[in-house]
Amino acid sequence: MGILVGKDTKVLVQGITGRDGSFHTEKMVEYGTNIVGGVTPKKAGQEVAGKPVFNTVKDAVAATGANASVIYVPPPFAAGAIIEAVEAGMPFVACITEGVPVSDMVNVWDALKGSETRLLGPNCPGVITPGECKMGIMPGHIHLPGNVGVVSRSGTLTYEVVDQLTRAGIGQSTCVGIGGDPIIGTKFVDVLDLFEKDPHTTTIVMIGEIGGTDEEVAAEFISKNVTKPVVSFIAGSSAPPGQKMGHAGAIVSGGSGKAEDKVEALTKAGVKVAVTPTEIGSMVAGLVPA
Template sequence: MSIFVDGTNRVVVQGITGRDGSFHSRQMMAYGTRVVAGVTPGKGGRDFEGPDGTTIPVYDTVAEAVAETGADASVVYVPPAFAASAIMEAADAGVGFIVCVTEGIPVLDMTRAHALARDRGSRVLGPNCPGIICPGKTTLGIIPGRMVAPGPVALISRSGTLTYEAVYHLSRGGLGQTTCVGIGGDPLIGTSFVDCLAAFAEDPDTEAVVMIGEIGGTAEQEAATWVSANLDVPVVGFIAGRTAPPGKRMGHAGAIISGSAGTAAEKTRAFEDNGIRVARRPVEIAGLVAEALR
Protein backbone atom coordinates (compact mmCIF):
# COMPACT_ATOMS: atom_id res chain seq x y z
CA MET A 1 0.00 0.00 0.00
CA SER A 2 0.98 3.62 -0.15
CA ILE A 3 0.50 6.60 2.13
CA PHE A 4 -1.13 10.01 1.46
CA VAL A 5 -1.72 9.25 -2.23
CA ASP A 6 -2.60 6.24 -4.34
CA GLY A 7 -3.12 5.72 -8.07
CA THR A 8 -6.57 7.33 -7.94
CA ASN A 9 -5.59 10.93 -7.17
CA ARG A 10 -6.56 13.59 -9.69
CA VAL A 11 -3.63 15.96 -9.81
CA VAL A 12 -3.47 19.63 -10.74
CA VAL A 13 -0.03 21.09 -11.49
CA GLN A 14 0.48 24.70 -10.43
CA GLY A 15 3.02 26.40 -12.67
CA ILE A 16 2.56 23.83 -15.45
CA THR A 17 3.75 26.12 -18.24
CA GLY A 18 7.10 26.87 -16.56
CA ARG A 19 10.34 25.06 -17.38
CA ASP A 20 10.31 22.73 -14.37
CA GLY A 21 6.53 22.44 -14.22
CA SER A 22 6.16 21.33 -17.83
CA PHE A 23 9.11 18.90 -17.74
CA HIS A 24 7.99 17.19 -14.56
CA SER A 25 4.31 17.13 -15.54
CA ARG A 26 5.27 15.05 -18.57
CA GLN A 27 7.45 12.81 -16.40
CA MET A 28 4.61 12.31 -13.93
CA MET A 29 2.12 11.54 -16.71
CA ALA A 30 4.53 9.09 -18.31
CA TYR A 31 4.78 7.31 -14.95
CA GLY A 32 1.01 6.96 -14.81
CA THR A 33 0.04 9.81 -12.49
CA ARG A 34 -3.42 11.15 -13.36
CA VAL A 35 -2.55 14.77 -14.08
CA VAL A 36 -5.96 16.25 -14.92
CA ALA A 37 -5.28 19.98 -15.03
CA GLY A 38 -2.66 22.68 -15.01
CA VAL A 39 -2.82 26.19 -13.59
CA THR A 40 -0.90 29.24 -14.72
CA PRO A 41 -2.56 32.62 -14.13
CA GLY A 42 -3.08 34.38 -17.46
CA LYS A 43 -2.71 31.20 -19.52
CA GLY A 44 -6.12 29.67 -18.89
CA GLY A 45 -7.88 28.16 -21.90
CA ARG A 46 -4.77 26.62 -23.44
CA ASP A 47 -3.97 22.96 -23.67
CA PHE A 48 -0.86 21.43 -22.19
CA GLU A 49 0.71 18.71 -24.29
CA GLY A 50 1.59 15.63 -22.31
CA PRO A 51 3.48 12.58 -23.57
CA ASP A 52 2.13 10.51 -26.49
CA GLY A 53 -0.20 13.18 -27.86
CA THR A 54 -2.28 13.57 -24.70
CA THR A 55 -3.45 17.04 -23.71
CA ILE A 56 -4.78 18.46 -20.48
CA PRO A 57 -6.54 21.78 -19.90
CA VAL A 58 -4.80 24.80 -18.35
CA TYR A 59 -6.80 27.12 -16.07
CA ASP A 60 -6.19 30.55 -14.60
CA THR A 61 -7.09 29.50 -11.07
CA VAL A 62 -7.01 26.37 -8.95
CA ALA A 63 -10.68 26.86 -8.03
CA GLU A 64 -11.63 26.56 -11.73
CA ALA A 65 -9.40 23.51 -12.17
CA VAL A 66 -11.02 21.82 -9.17
CA ALA A 67 -14.54 22.70 -10.34
CA GLU A 68 -13.93 21.46 -13.89
CA THR A 69 -11.78 18.38 -13.26
CA GLY A 70 -12.35 17.33 -9.65
CA ALA A 71 -8.64 17.67 -8.82
CA ASP A 72 -7.89 16.55 -5.24
CA ALA A 73 -4.09 16.89 -5.12
CA SER A 74 -1.70 19.50 -6.40
CA VAL A 75 1.99 19.86 -7.16
CA VAL A 76 3.47 23.36 -6.94
CA TYR A 77 6.40 24.35 -9.23
CA VAL A 78 5.75 28.08 -8.87
CA PRO A 79 8.77 30.43 -8.33
CA PRO A 80 9.58 31.34 -4.70
CA ALA A 81 7.97 34.79 -4.76
CA PHE A 82 4.54 33.31 -5.53
CA ALA A 83 4.77 29.79 -4.14
CA ALA A 84 3.27 30.49 -0.70
CA SER A 85 0.22 32.09 -2.31
CA ALA A 86 -0.03 29.13 -4.68
CA ILE A 87 -0.22 26.82 -1.65
CA MET A 88 -2.87 29.02 -0.04
CA GLU A 89 -4.84 29.14 -3.28
CA ALA A 90 -4.85 25.34 -3.49
CA ALA A 91 -5.91 24.98 0.16
CA ASP A 92 -8.68 27.54 -0.37
CA ALA A 93 -9.91 25.60 -3.40
CA GLY A 94 -10.30 22.51 -1.24
CA VAL A 95 -7.28 20.56 -2.50
CA GLY A 96 -6.51 18.10 0.27
CA PHE A 97 -2.90 17.20 -0.57
CA ILE A 98 -0.43 19.83 -1.77
CA VAL A 99 3.16 18.99 -2.73
CA CYS A 100 5.43 22.04 -2.93
CA VAL A 101 8.70 21.45 -4.77
CA THR A 102 9.79 25.11 -4.81
CA GLU A 103 12.97 25.99 -2.91
CA GLY A 104 13.70 29.45 -1.51
CA ILE A 105 10.27 30.57 -0.26
CA PRO A 106 10.50 33.32 2.40
CA VAL A 107 9.95 31.72 5.80
CA LEU A 108 7.45 34.33 6.98
CA ASP A 109 5.35 33.61 3.86
CA MET A 110 5.34 29.96 4.87
CA THR A 111 4.15 30.73 8.42
CA ARG A 112 0.95 32.12 6.87
CA ALA A 113 0.61 29.39 4.24
CA HIS A 114 0.97 26.58 6.79
CA ALA A 115 -1.54 28.27 9.13
CA LEU A 116 -4.11 28.58 6.35
CA ALA A 117 -3.58 25.04 5.11
CA ARG A 118 -4.10 23.73 8.65
CA ASP A 119 -7.35 25.72 8.93
CA ARG A 120 -8.62 24.28 5.64
CA GLY A 121 -7.61 20.74 6.54
CA SER A 122 -5.11 20.42 3.66
CA ARG A 123 -1.89 18.48 4.02
CA VAL A 124 1.21 20.25 2.65
CA LEU A 125 4.27 18.17 1.72
CA GLY A 126 7.35 20.42 1.69
CA PRO A 127 8.20 23.01 0.60
CA ASN A 128 11.67 22.45 -0.84
CA CYS A 129 10.94 18.76 -1.24
CA PRO A 130 11.28 16.22 -4.07
CA GLY A 131 7.73 14.95 -3.49
CA ILE A 132 6.32 11.48 -3.04
CA ILE A 133 6.44 8.33 -5.12
CA CYS A 134 4.50 5.09 -4.75
CA PRO A 135 6.47 2.67 -6.94
CA GLY A 136 4.46 1.37 -9.86
CA LYS A 137 1.46 3.55 -9.01
CA THR A 138 1.98 7.26 -8.95
CA THR A 139 4.50 10.04 -8.43
CA LEU A 140 3.90 13.64 -7.37
CA GLY A 141 6.99 15.81 -7.62
CA ILE A 142 10.41 15.15 -9.11
CA ILE A 143 11.63 11.77 -7.80
CA PRO A 144 12.84 9.82 -10.87
CA GLY A 145 10.57 6.83 -11.38
CA ARG A 146 13.14 4.39 -12.75
CA MET A 147 15.11 4.34 -9.49
CA VAL A 148 12.34 2.88 -7.37
CA ALA A 149 10.76 -0.57 -7.21
CA PRO A 150 7.67 -1.86 -5.40
CA GLY A 151 8.33 -3.65 -2.11
CA PRO A 152 8.08 -3.56 1.69
CA VAL A 153 10.34 -0.63 2.69
CA ALA A 154 9.06 2.87 3.52
CA LEU A 155 11.45 5.79 3.11
CA ILE A 156 11.19 9.26 4.65
CA SER A 157 13.84 11.89 3.97
CA ARG A 158 14.66 15.58 4.36
CA SER A 159 16.97 15.46 1.34
CA GLY A 160 16.35 14.80 -2.36
CA THR A 161 19.60 13.40 -3.74
CA LEU A 162 20.32 11.48 -0.55
CA THR A 163 16.93 9.83 -1.03
CA TYR A 164 18.00 8.76 -4.52
CA GLU A 165 21.28 7.42 -3.14
CA ALA A 166 19.45 5.34 -0.52
CA VAL A 167 16.72 4.14 -2.89
CA TYR A 168 19.30 3.16 -5.50
CA HIS A 169 21.01 0.82 -3.03
CA LEU A 170 17.69 -0.51 -1.70
CA SER A 171 16.34 -1.28 -5.17
CA ARG A 172 19.62 -2.90 -6.28
CA GLY A 173 19.55 -5.01 -3.14
CA GLY A 174 16.07 -6.28 -4.03
CA LEU A 175 14.41 -4.16 -1.35
CA GLY A 176 11.51 -2.37 -3.02
CA GLN A 177 9.50 0.43 -1.45
CA THR A 178 5.89 0.99 -0.39
CA THR A 179 6.24 4.78 -0.61
CA CYS A 180 9.20 7.20 -0.65
CA VAL A 181 8.44 10.60 0.85
CA GLY A 182 10.71 13.63 0.65
CA ILE A 183 9.52 15.90 3.47
CA GLY A 184 11.73 18.84 2.48
CA GLY A 185 14.83 20.72 3.55
CA ASP A 186 13.11 23.88 4.79
CA PRO A 187 12.82 24.86 8.45
CA LEU A 188 9.00 25.03 8.25
CA ILE A 189 7.54 21.99 6.52
CA GLY A 190 3.93 20.84 6.36
CA THR A 191 4.46 17.10 6.86
CA SER A 192 6.88 15.87 9.50
CA PHE A 193 8.68 12.58 10.05
CA VAL A 194 6.05 11.78 12.70
CA ASP A 195 3.15 12.45 10.29
CA CYS A 196 4.71 10.01 7.82
CA LEU A 197 5.51 7.42 10.50
CA ALA A 198 1.92 7.55 11.77
CA ALA A 199 0.67 6.91 8.23
CA PHE A 200 3.14 4.06 7.64
CA ALA A 201 2.12 2.50 10.97
CA GLU A 202 -1.36 1.99 9.46
CA ASP A 203 0.04 0.42 6.30
CA PRO A 204 0.11 -3.40 6.50
CA ASP A 205 2.55 -3.65 3.58
CA THR A 206 5.28 -1.57 5.23
CA GLU A 207 7.69 -3.99 6.94
CA ALA A 208 10.57 -1.59 7.60
CA VAL A 209 11.14 2.16 7.60
CA VAL A 210 14.20 4.18 6.56
CA MET A 211 14.50 7.70 7.99
CA ILE A 212 17.08 10.03 6.47
CA GLY A 213 17.63 13.09 8.61
CA GLU A 214 20.14 15.87 8.79
CA ILE A 215 21.42 18.60 11.09
CA GLY A 216 19.12 21.40 12.29
CA GLY A 217 15.95 21.41 14.36
CA THR A 218 14.69 18.53 16.48
CA ALA A 219 12.34 16.67 14.11
CA GLU A 220 14.51 13.52 14.20
CA GLN A 221 14.43 13.42 18.02
CA GLU A 222 10.63 13.72 18.04
CA ALA A 223 10.42 10.99 15.41
CA ALA A 224 12.70 8.72 17.45
CA THR A 225 10.54 9.06 20.56
CA TRP A 226 7.43 8.38 18.48
CA VAL A 227 8.98 5.28 16.92
CA SER A 228 9.84 3.77 20.28
CA ALA A 229 6.33 4.36 21.66
CA ASN A 230 4.22 3.52 18.62
CA LEU A 231 5.90 1.64 15.80
CA ASP A 232 6.24 -2.13 15.58
CA VAL A 233 8.31 -2.43 12.40
CA PRO A 234 12.11 -1.96 12.43
CA VAL A 235 13.53 1.46 11.58
CA VAL A 236 16.93 2.25 10.05
CA GLY A 237 18.27 5.80 10.20
CA PHE A 238 20.91 7.98 8.64
CA ILE A 239 21.90 11.51 9.67
CA ALA A 240 23.79 13.79 7.28
CA GLY A 241 26.05 16.56 8.53
CA ARG A 242 28.35 15.00 11.16
CA THR A 243 31.16 17.23 9.89
CA ALA A 244 29.04 20.39 9.56
CA PRO A 245 30.30 23.35 11.61
CA PRO A 246 27.76 25.04 13.94
CA GLY A 247 26.05 28.25 12.84
CA LYS A 248 26.54 27.69 9.11
CA ARG A 249 23.65 26.93 6.82
CA MET A 250 24.48 23.79 4.82
CA GLY A 251 22.55 24.40 1.61
CA HIS A 252 19.09 23.57 2.93
CA ALA A 253 17.51 26.50 4.73
CA GLY A 254 16.71 24.15 7.61
CA ALA A 255 20.17 22.59 7.87
CA ILE A 256 21.84 24.77 10.46
CA ILE A 257 23.08 23.80 13.89
CA SER A 258 22.00 26.25 16.58
CA GLY A 259 22.68 24.93 20.06
CA SER A 260 23.41 21.29 20.82
CA ALA A 261 19.98 19.92 19.83
CA GLY A 262 20.52 20.29 16.10
CA THR A 263 23.78 18.34 15.86
CA ALA A 264 24.20 15.04 14.06
CA ALA A 265 25.60 13.51 17.27
CA GLU A 266 22.49 14.45 19.24
CA LYS A 267 20.18 13.08 16.54
CA THR A 268 22.18 9.87 16.17
CA ARG A 269 22.00 9.35 19.92
CA ALA A 270 18.23 9.93 19.91
CA PHE A 271 17.88 7.34 17.12
CA GLU A 272 20.03 4.76 18.89
CA ASP A 273 18.43 5.34 22.31
CA ASN A 274 15.07 4.52 20.73
CA GLY A 275 16.12 1.34 18.99
CA ILE A 276 16.77 2.78 15.54
CA ARG A 277 19.85 1.29 13.83
CA VAL A 278 21.97 4.09 12.39
CA ALA A 279 23.96 3.65 9.19
CA ARG A 280 27.35 5.39 9.22
CA ARG A 281 27.49 5.50 5.42
CA PRO A 282 24.61 5.75 2.90
CA VAL A 283 25.71 2.43 1.39
CA GLU A 284 25.08 0.67 4.73
CA ILE A 285 21.38 1.59 4.80
CA ALA A 286 20.26 -1.23 2.51
CA GLY A 287 22.30 -3.82 4.45
CA LEU A 288 20.80 -2.78 7.77
CA VAL A 289 17.30 -2.96 6.31
CA ALA A 290 17.98 -6.44 4.91
CA GLU A 291 19.23 -7.57 8.32
CA ALA A 292 16.22 -6.08 10.08
CA LEU A 293 13.85 -7.90 7.71
CA ARG A 294 15.56 -11.25 8.13
Protein backbone atom coordinates in the same frame (compact mmCIF):
# COMPACT_ATOMS: atom_id res chain seq x y z
CA MET B 1 -0.56 0.68 -2.36
CA GLY B 2 1.19 2.94 0.08
CA ILE B 3 0.54 6.28 1.75
CA LEU B 4 -0.46 9.79 0.62
CA VAL B 5 -0.70 8.99 -3.11
CA GLY B 6 -1.71 5.97 -5.19
CA LYS B 7 -3.47 4.95 -8.37
CA ASP B 8 -6.63 6.85 -7.37
CA THR B 9 -4.78 10.15 -6.99
CA LYS B 10 -5.84 12.74 -9.58
CA VAL B 11 -3.02 15.24 -9.74
CA LEU B 12 -3.20 18.90 -10.64
CA VAL B 13 0.03 20.79 -11.49
CA GLN B 14 0.20 24.41 -10.28
CA GLY B 15 2.66 26.34 -12.42
CA ILE B 16 2.26 23.82 -15.27
CA THR B 17 3.32 26.20 -18.06
CA GLY B 18 6.63 27.16 -16.42
CA ARG B 19 10.00 25.64 -17.34
CA ASP B 20 10.13 23.22 -14.40
CA GLY B 21 6.38 22.66 -14.31
CA SER B 22 6.07 21.62 -17.95
CA PHE B 23 9.23 19.45 -17.90
CA HIS B 24 8.14 17.52 -14.83
CA THR B 25 4.55 17.24 -15.99
CA GLU B 26 5.83 15.26 -18.97
CA LYS B 27 7.99 13.09 -16.70
CA MET B 28 5.06 12.41 -14.37
CA VAL B 29 2.77 11.53 -17.27
CA GLU B 30 5.46 9.20 -18.67
CA TYR B 31 5.66 7.46 -15.31
CA GLY B 32 1.93 6.82 -15.36
CA THR B 33 0.76 9.43 -12.85
CA ASN B 34 -2.85 10.42 -13.44
CA ILE B 35 -2.28 14.10 -14.22
CA VAL B 36 -5.70 15.66 -14.79
CA GLY B 37 -4.65 19.23 -15.59
CA GLY B 38 -2.74 22.28 -14.52
CA VAL B 39 -3.11 25.85 -13.36
CA THR B 40 -1.42 29.04 -14.53
CA PRO B 41 -3.27 32.36 -14.13
CA LYS B 42 -4.48 33.81 -17.46
CA LYS B 43 -3.44 30.72 -19.43
CA ALA B 44 -6.74 28.81 -19.43
CA GLY B 45 -7.37 26.98 -22.69
CA GLN B 46 -3.75 26.01 -23.32
CA GLU B 47 -2.48 22.44 -23.01
CA VAL B 48 0.70 20.96 -21.56
CA ALA B 49 1.56 17.29 -22.29
CA GLY B 50 -1.99 17.01 -23.57
CA LYS B 51 -3.45 18.17 -20.25
CA PRO B 52 -5.81 21.17 -19.95
CA VAL B 53 -4.65 24.39 -18.27
CA PHE B 54 -7.03 26.37 -16.02
CA ASN B 55 -6.86 29.89 -14.55
CA THR B 56 -7.56 28.89 -10.96
CA VAL B 57 -7.39 25.82 -8.75
CA LYS B 58 -11.12 26.16 -8.12
CA ASP B 59 -11.90 25.98 -11.85
CA ALA B 60 -9.55 23.02 -12.27
CA VAL B 61 -11.07 21.06 -9.39
CA ALA B 62 -14.60 21.71 -10.68
CA ALA B 63 -13.65 20.48 -14.16
CA THR B 64 -11.40 17.52 -13.29
CA GLY B 65 -12.14 16.34 -9.75
CA ALA B 66 -8.43 16.69 -8.85
CA ASN B 67 -7.69 15.50 -5.29
CA ALA B 68 -3.99 16.41 -5.07
CA SER B 69 -1.83 19.26 -6.28
CA VAL B 70 1.88 19.61 -6.95
CA ILE B 71 3.36 23.12 -7.02
CA TYR B 72 6.24 24.32 -9.27
CA VAL B 73 5.50 28.04 -8.87
CA PRO B 74 8.51 30.41 -8.36
CA PRO B 75 9.30 31.45 -4.73
CA PRO B 76 7.57 34.87 -4.71
CA PHE B 77 4.24 33.25 -5.62
CA ALA B 78 4.55 29.82 -3.99
CA ALA B 79 2.83 30.71 -0.69
CA GLY B 80 -0.07 32.24 -2.62
CA ALA B 81 -0.35 29.07 -4.70
CA ILE B 82 -0.49 26.88 -1.58
CA ILE B 83 -3.15 29.09 0.01
CA GLU B 84 -5.19 29.02 -3.21
CA ALA B 85 -5.14 25.21 -3.10
CA VAL B 86 -6.12 25.23 0.59
CA GLU B 87 -9.04 27.57 -0.12
CA ALA B 88 -10.18 25.30 -2.96
CA GLY B 89 -10.36 22.45 -0.43
CA MET B 90 -7.53 20.41 -1.99
CA PRO B 91 -6.87 17.42 0.34
CA PHE B 92 -3.15 17.03 -0.46
CA VAL B 93 -0.61 19.59 -1.70
CA ALA B 94 3.10 19.02 -2.40
CA CYS B 95 5.18 22.19 -2.85
CA ILE B 96 8.44 21.52 -4.71
CA THR B 97 9.55 25.18 -4.86
CA GLU B 98 12.88 25.99 -3.22
CA GLY B 99 13.49 29.42 -1.66
CA VAL B 100 10.08 30.31 -0.19
CA PRO B 101 10.49 33.07 2.44
CA VAL B 102 10.09 31.74 5.98
CA SER B 103 7.59 34.45 6.93
CA ASP B 104 5.39 33.36 4.01
CA MET B 105 5.44 29.82 5.37
CA VAL B 106 4.36 31.10 8.81
CA ASN B 107 1.28 32.57 7.11
CA VAL B 108 0.70 29.37 5.10
CA TRP B 109 0.81 27.28 8.26
CA ASP B 110 -1.77 29.62 9.81
CA ALA B 111 -4.02 29.17 6.76
CA LEU B 112 -3.62 25.38 6.94
CA LYS B 113 -4.93 25.21 10.49
CA GLY B 114 -8.49 23.99 10.60
CA SER B 115 -8.42 23.22 6.86
CA GLU B 116 -8.76 19.82 5.21
CA THR B 117 -5.40 20.14 3.47
CA ARG B 118 -2.18 18.27 4.17
CA LEU B 119 0.92 20.08 2.88
CA LEU B 120 4.19 18.38 1.91
CA GLY B 121 7.25 20.64 1.60
CA PRO B 122 8.20 23.22 0.47
CA ASN B 123 11.72 22.66 -0.92
CA CYS B 124 11.14 18.93 -1.31
CA PRO B 125 11.34 16.30 -4.09
CA GLY B 126 7.69 15.27 -3.56
CA VAL B 127 6.25 11.79 -3.03
CA ILE B 128 6.13 8.57 -5.04
CA THR B 129 4.24 5.34 -4.61
CA PRO B 130 6.23 3.18 -7.06
CA GLY B 131 4.28 1.85 -10.00
CA GLU B 132 1.25 4.00 -9.17
CA CYS B 133 1.85 7.70 -8.72
CA LYS B 134 4.91 9.94 -8.95
CA MET B 135 4.16 13.45 -7.72
CA GLY B 136 7.37 15.46 -7.78
CA ILE B 137 10.83 15.56 -9.35
CA MET B 138 12.46 12.27 -8.34
CA PRO B 139 13.79 9.98 -11.11
CA GLY B 140 11.02 7.40 -11.45
CA HIS B 141 13.07 4.51 -12.83
CA ILE B 142 15.14 3.91 -9.68
CA HIS B 143 12.03 2.93 -7.70
CA LEU B 144 10.55 -0.53 -7.29
CA PRO B 145 7.12 -1.40 -5.81
CA GLY B 146 7.44 -3.12 -2.44
CA ASN B 147 7.07 -2.76 1.30
CA VAL B 148 9.73 -0.38 2.63
CA GLY B 149 8.54 3.11 3.50
CA VAL B 150 11.16 5.84 3.00
CA VAL B 151 10.97 9.32 4.56
CA SER B 152 13.68 11.93 4.19
CA ARG B 153 14.59 15.62 4.52
CA SER B 154 16.92 15.38 1.54
CA GLY B 155 16.31 14.87 -2.18
CA THR B 156 19.33 13.28 -3.83
CA LEU B 157 20.38 11.40 -0.68
CA THR B 158 16.96 9.75 -0.82
CA TYR B 159 17.63 8.72 -4.42
CA GLU B 160 20.93 7.20 -3.29
CA VAL B 161 19.18 5.16 -0.60
CA VAL B 162 16.28 4.12 -2.85
CA ASP B 163 18.78 3.06 -5.49
CA GLN B 164 20.61 0.88 -2.95
CA LEU B 165 17.30 -0.74 -1.97
CA THR B 166 16.18 -1.36 -5.55
CA ARG B 167 19.57 -2.83 -6.53
CA ALA B 168 19.22 -5.20 -3.57
CA GLY B 169 15.79 -6.21 -4.89
CA ILE B 170 13.96 -4.43 -2.06
CA GLY B 171 10.91 -2.46 -3.19
CA GLN B 172 9.33 0.61 -1.61
CA SER B 173 5.72 1.22 -0.49
CA THR B 174 6.03 5.00 -0.69
CA CYS B 175 8.99 7.43 -0.63
CA VAL B 176 8.30 10.81 0.93
CA GLY B 177 10.63 13.82 0.76
CA ILE B 178 9.52 16.20 3.52
CA GLY B 179 11.94 18.98 2.55
CA GLY B 180 14.88 20.81 4.07
CA ASP B 181 13.35 24.14 5.13
CA PRO B 182 12.89 25.41 8.69
CA ILE B 183 9.09 25.38 8.26
CA ILE B 184 7.54 22.41 6.48
CA GLY B 185 3.97 21.15 6.33
CA THR B 186 4.50 17.45 7.00
CA LYS B 187 7.13 16.30 9.48
CA PHE B 188 8.81 12.98 10.20
CA VAL B 189 6.24 12.08 12.89
CA ASP B 190 3.31 12.59 10.50
CA VAL B 191 4.83 10.24 7.91
CA LEU B 192 5.96 7.70 10.53
CA ASP B 193 2.39 7.57 11.81
CA LEU B 194 1.08 6.93 8.28
CA PHE B 195 3.66 4.19 7.63
CA GLU B 196 2.89 2.53 10.97
CA LYS B 197 -0.81 2.38 10.03
CA ASP B 198 -0.20 1.34 6.41
CA PRO B 199 -0.68 -2.44 6.03
CA HIS B 200 1.64 -2.54 2.99
CA THR B 201 4.63 -1.05 4.78
CA THR B 202 6.68 -3.53 6.80
CA THR B 203 9.91 -1.59 7.36
CA ILE B 204 10.71 2.12 7.58
CA VAL B 205 13.80 4.07 6.48
CA MET B 206 14.20 7.57 7.89
CA ILE B 207 16.91 9.89 6.53
CA GLY B 208 17.58 12.93 8.69
CA GLU B 209 20.19 15.64 8.75
CA ILE B 210 21.70 18.21 11.12
CA GLY B 211 19.63 21.20 12.28
CA GLY B 212 16.45 21.54 14.29
CA THR B 213 15.10 18.83 16.57
CA ASP B 214 12.69 16.96 14.31
CA GLU B 215 14.74 13.74 14.47
CA GLU B 216 14.69 13.85 18.29
CA VAL B 217 10.93 14.39 18.21
CA ALA B 218 10.66 11.48 15.76
CA ALA B 219 12.74 9.27 18.09
CA GLU B 220 10.33 9.99 20.94
CA PHE B 221 7.39 9.19 18.66
CA ILE B 222 8.98 5.95 17.45
CA SER B 223 9.63 4.67 20.96
CA LYS B 224 5.97 5.19 21.86
CA ASN B 225 4.06 4.52 18.65
CA VAL B 226 6.02 2.62 16.02
CA THR B 227 6.17 -1.19 16.13
CA LYS B 228 7.74 -1.66 12.68
CA PRO B 229 11.55 -1.78 12.41
CA VAL B 230 13.13 1.57 11.56
CA VAL B 231 16.55 2.13 9.93
CA SER B 232 17.99 5.64 9.95
CA PHE B 233 20.91 7.76 8.81
CA ILE B 234 21.73 11.35 9.85
CA ALA B 235 23.69 13.40 7.32
CA GLY B 236 26.07 16.16 8.39
CA SER B 237 28.16 14.67 11.21
CA SER B 238 31.23 16.25 9.56
CA ALA B 239 29.69 19.73 9.17
CA PRO B 240 31.27 22.62 11.09
CA PRO B 241 28.95 24.36 13.61
CA GLY B 242 27.28 27.67 12.71
CA GLN B 243 27.52 27.14 8.94
CA LYS B 244 24.48 26.70 6.78
CA MET B 245 24.90 23.54 4.69
CA GLY B 246 22.82 24.24 1.60
CA HIS B 247 19.42 23.55 3.14
CA ALA B 248 18.21 26.53 5.11
CA GLY B 249 17.28 24.19 7.91
CA ALA B 250 20.62 22.38 8.01
CA ILE B 251 22.56 24.43 10.50
CA VAL B 252 23.92 23.54 13.89
CA SER B 253 23.42 26.47 16.26
CA GLY B 254 23.74 27.05 19.97
CA GLY B 255 24.56 23.43 20.72
CA SER B 256 21.33 22.02 19.27
CA GLY B 257 20.79 20.26 15.96
CA LYS B 258 23.96 18.14 16.18
CA ALA B 259 24.18 14.80 14.35
CA GLU B 260 25.46 12.95 17.42
CA ASP B 261 22.46 14.00 19.55
CA LYS B 262 20.08 12.80 16.86
CA VAL B 263 21.89 9.48 16.50
CA GLU B 264 21.80 8.99 20.26
CA ALA B 265 18.08 9.79 20.54
CA LEU B 266 17.23 7.42 17.67
CA THR B 267 19.44 4.61 19.00
CA LYS B 268 17.73 4.91 22.39
CA ALA B 269 14.37 4.60 20.65
CA GLY B 270 15.45 1.25 19.20
CA VAL B 271 16.19 2.58 15.72
CA LYS B 272 19.08 0.97 13.83
CA VAL B 273 21.23 3.93 12.82
CA ALA B 274 23.62 3.46 9.90
CA VAL B 275 27.14 4.79 10.40
CA THR B 276 27.64 5.40 6.68
CA PRO B 277 25.09 6.38 4.04
CA THR B 278 26.16 3.42 1.90
CA GLU B 279 25.25 0.65 4.35
CA ILE B 280 21.56 1.56 4.61
CA GLY B 281 20.54 -0.83 1.81
CA SER B 282 22.26 -3.85 3.38
CA MET B 283 20.91 -2.97 6.84
CA VAL B 284 17.37 -2.91 5.48
CA ALA B 285 18.02 -6.15 3.59
CA GLY B 286 18.69 -7.82 6.93
CA LEU B 287 15.29 -6.72 8.28
CA VAL B 288 12.87 -7.25 5.41
CA PRO B 289 10.94 -10.51 5.62
CA ALA B 290 11.78 -12.74 2.66
